[in-house]
Amino acid sequence: PLPYKGVSYEKAQSMQLDNVFPQVQMYEEPLLLHEGKMQWLFDHKGKRYLDMFGGIATVSVGHCHPRITEAIAEQSGILGHVSGAYEHPKMYEYVEALVSKMPGDLKTVYLVNSGSEANELAMQLVRLHTGNQDVLSIQNCYHGVSGNLHGLTALASVKYNNMSAGNFIHHAMCPDVFKGIWGGKKCRDSPVQTQRSCECDRVRCHAADKYYEQLEDIFSYSIPRGKVAGFFAESIQGVGGIVQFPRGYLKRVYELIRSNGGLCVADEVQTGFGRTGEHFWNFQSHGVTPDIVTMAKGIGNGFPMAAVVTTPAIARSLNSGFHFNTFGGNPVSCAVGVSVLKVIDEEGLQKNCLDVGTYFLEKLCGMRREWKIIGDVRGKGLMIGVELIDGDQDDSDKGIINPLNCRAISRIKNDCLKMGLLFGVGGVRSNVLRFMPPMCVTKADVDFTIAVLRRAMQNYYEAKYRNNL
Ligand code: PMP
Numbered sequence: 151p152l153p154y155k156g157v158s159y160e161k162a163q164s165m166q167l168d169n170v171f172p173q174v175q176m177y178e179e180p181l182l183l184h185e186g187k188m189q190w191l192f193d194h195k196g197k198r199y200l201d202m203f204g205g206i207a208t209v210s211v212g213h214c215h216p217r218i219t220e221a222i223a224e225q226s227g228i229l230g231h232v233s234g235a236y237e238h239p240k241m242y243e244y245v246e247a248l249v250s251k252m253p254g255d256l257k258t259v260y261l262v263n264s265g266s267e268a269n270e271l272a273m274q275l276v277r278l279h280t281g282n283q284d285v286l287s288i289q290n291c292y293h294g295v296s297g298n299l300h301g302l303t304a305l306a307s308v309k310y311n312n313m314s315a316g317n318f319i320h321h322a323m324c325p326d327v328f329k330g331i332w333g334g335k336k337c338r339d340s341p342v343q344t345q346r347s348c349e350c351d352r353v354r355c356h357a358a359d360k361y362y363e364q365l366e367d368i369f370s371y372s373i374p375r376g377k378v379a380g381f382f383a384e385s386i387q388g389v390g391g392i393v394q395f396p397r398g399y400l401k402r403v404y405e406l407i408r409s410n411g412g413l414c415v416a417d418e419v420q421t422g423f424g425r426t427g428e429h430f431w432n433f434q435s436h437g438v439t440p441d442i443v444t445m446a447k448g449i450g451n452g453f454p455m456a457a458v459v460t461t462p463a464i465a466r467s468l469n470s471g472f473h474f475n476t477f478g479g480n481p482v483s484c485a486v487g488v489s490v491l492k493v494i495d496e497e498g499l500q501k502n503c504l505d506v507g508t509y510f511l512e513k514l515c516g517m518r519r520e521w522k523i524i525g526d527v528r529g530k531g532l533m534i535g536v537e538l539i540d541g542d543q544d545d546s547d548k549g550i551i552n553p554l555n556c557r558a559i560s561r562i563k564n565d566c567l568k569m570g571l572l573f574g575v576g577g578v579r580s581n582v583l584r585f586m587p588p589m590c591v592t593k594a595d596v597d598f599t600i601a602v603l604r605r606a607m608q609n610y611y612e613a614k615y616r617n618n619l
Contacts, residue, residue: 151192152185159194177567178560186213189588189595191572199567200587200595203574207388207420207533207586210448211493218451218489225485234475240484247491248457251430254439258465260458261479265419265446266294268456269382271473272442273298275460276380276413279467283318284373286365286381286407290324290578292389293382293417293444302382305390305578318379320368322403324387325361325395328526328537329551332360333396358396365403369410378412380442385432388420391577392528392535392584400436413464416440419456420533423448423490424500425589427507427531435530448589451490455483499589503531510534510585510596517600521607523554532591535576536583536603538562553581558610565606571599 157165162180182194189212191199201213211218225240232238241261249257262268277283287293289304301316304324315321327333369375381403387393404414421432422445429435431443441464446456455478477483494500511527514536518524522541529535538554545552559581566573574584585599 151196151198154182154184154194154196156182156184156194177564181567188212188215189591197570199570199572200591200598201572202585202587202591202595202599203572204586204588205452206447206574207425208447208450208452209588210423210425210451211490211497211499212588212590213452215451215493217493218453218486221485221489222453222482225482229481231477231480231482234478234480238481238484240481240488241479244479244484244487247488248459251491252443252459253431253434255461256439256443256459258460258462260465260468260473260475261483262456262458262475263454263477263483264294264456265417265444266296266299267475267478268419268444268446268458269293269299269302269415269417270296271458272382272415272444272460273302273380274471274473275442275458275464275467276415278471279413279464280379280411282377282379282411284320284378285318286320286322286368286373286378286412288324288383288387289321290326290387290390290393291382291384291417292387293384293419320372322365322368323361324390324393325357325399326393327357327396328393328528330357330361331549333357358399358402361396361399362402362406366406369406373410376411378407378410380413380415381407382415382417384417384419385421385436386426386530386533388533388584388586389576391537391582392533394528394530395436400433401438404438404440413441414438415442415444417444419444419446420448420586424494425503425531425533425586427500427504430500432530449490450483450486453483453486455479455487494589497590500531502591503589506591506593506596507531507534509593510599513596513600517604523607523610525551529585532585532587532589534585536585537577538581538583553577553579556580558614559583561613562603562606562610565609566602569602569605571602573599 162182166180183191184194185192189201191201245259248259287302287304292305293299293302295303301319304321407414416433418431424430426432433440442460444458449455514527518527523538524536525539526537540552540554543552576582576584
């Protein structure tokens with residue numbers, strides 16, 4: 151690793167208390183990550199970590215991938231910024247490359263800087279285009295936390311209860327077959343499928359119908375028929391704890407929304423750019439084509455950029471509204487975007503997600519059979535969740551899932567950190583371990599991850615029985 155030249159650890163520790171919001175601190179003690187190389191991160195002491203979180207599915211092709219670094223340097227030396235109102239050739243180059251990845255008539259692009267901005271714009275578009283106001287999302291979803299989105303994000307408003315959803319926002323029940331009221335034990339005990347079949351075959355039960363009917367009821371009680379503006383959904387819920395929807399659910403909901411005058415927005419912020427392995431966009435595995443797709447994170451390998459892609463007709467609706475963005479689509483971000491797409495293709499990263507992700511899922515499913523605290527293993531490609539439950543209190547017969555408590559999760563997470571493994575935690579009860587590494591990880595990295603997880607769980611059990619935790 152490179153020599154460390156940042157602030158001292160002690161200084162960071164003292165600043166942590168008053169100078170930095172606690173929301174940007176993942177671990178109890180400061181973690182001074184100062185260097186990255188592909189799937190590896192190094193802290194101030196030169197200690198190496200395997201990054202199985204990838205900055206929340208953001209580092210798509212690898213930390214400091216040489217081709218991305220080169221693209222940034224080269225473009226910065228030619229033209230760095232012209233503001234969102236001017237055009238430049240890199241924008242056209244990027245837009246052409248991006249739309250070549252989109253199905254159907256999705257070929258009009260607005261470049262912005264973050265997932266929240268992309269979803270805000272999508273929210274404006276669905277309202278302008280339909281002339282309706284009501285917007286639907288699914289409980290446990292995450293679409294951003296700016297203005298309107300605080301209400302749409304039914305994880306923030308539910309989990310932290312700090313924002314009402316606001317007017318004209320409706321939340322449908324989350325079709326979670328593991329914890330939800332429909333699905334239940336039969337689904338949970340069915341062998342966990344790997345990504346080849348996931349959304350299609352994982353759940354052959356009545357859950358899709360039941361959750362669909364619940365969403366449809368919203369039209370009986372809260373939204374006048376024919377008057378919906380739009381429906382937002384991730385194709386796998388990310389922050390919500392890698393929640394996959396049962397077979398056929400999303401397709402039926404899309405039909406319902408469209409028959410009521412609304413547009414369907416696919417939030418591919420975490421699931422896009424090949425991460426889920428089988429398809430470039432994960433909405434494709436649901437057999438749907440959205441009206442609007444929002445994307446961010448993996449789009450720029452960590453460079454702040456995002457996009458809204460829609461049809462020319464929907465895009466024209468913005469003429470009757472107002473929108474501007476200073477940095478969106480600046481030449482450097484476009485150069486990054488072009489290189490990210492090339493690297494994904496040329497290095498076969500989507501295929502790597504499929505191969506390594508399948509291998510990882512299989513290993514985790516093996517662990518699930520051994521360890522009672524692993525309640526569920528799910529996901530596709532390199533977007534994987536492991537839901538930890540209280541293995542001593544199995545009430546699943548009664549349809550009750552007892553999440554593993556936060557103290558225990560934090561113990562396991564910190565133990566893994568000590569052993570050089572980073573991953574995320576998500577879900578409304580913060581009991582889902584999330585793995586969304588740079589897409590270049592290998593099977594050897596998976597073996598390391600599994601070995602560390604086993605050791606951390608073993609340590610947890612030993613401490614639990616020793617100290618009655
Ligand atoms: N959509 C999804 C699915 C996300 O996971 C996130 C970020 N976690 C966002 C939107 C918002 O993105 P940003 O933080 O870039 O505003």
